[in-house]
Amino acid sequence: MTGVPRPTVYWGLDSSWIGMVQFGAHAMNGTEDGVLHHTMSSKSEKKYWYNGVEVGEVVQVATIAGYYGIPTILVTGDEAVCRETKHFLGDACVSVAVKKGIAREAAILYPFEETRKALYEGARKAMEAIPECIPFTMDTPVKGKMQYLQWDSEASEPKFLTKEAVFNDPRNILNF
Known part of the structure; x- marks a missing residue:
């Protein structure tokens, strides 16, 4: 799904799905070698x-x-996002690197043919790995904290603000 507005970020998900693919993911904000690293917004850090x-x-x-x-x-x-994937989701989840980050806005791209083959092989392995892949869950209630940069037109420097929330339903973890 692409475009806005849409009902929710993950509209259409239900138990009929056999697997989630995150194609073109970025490493979390602050990852030094992550190309375009961010979490939900690079503008507000x-x-x-x-x-x-x-x-x-x-x-x-x-x-x-x-x-x-x-x-x-x-x-x-x-x-970087492939390392992050293995760290949090384990070895059963297939990850395919298509570039190596050298700065937030710079990367060394792998050759096209090598990338095409790696993506094809990764997709094939992912389909085979479905029985070994375990849905990722968090213990509830989930205690959440979000930190973000606020740009105030009156202040000379931006400041970080923090919001905290408790989520009984993991589907709401983005709603601060």
């Missing part, structure tokens, strides 16, 4: 913690899918 653990969009998406019993089976992006 958002960072999220759930139950005391900082996470990025890969985990946010996996958590919402996991609520419905949907395992994340494949994540593609740069080397």
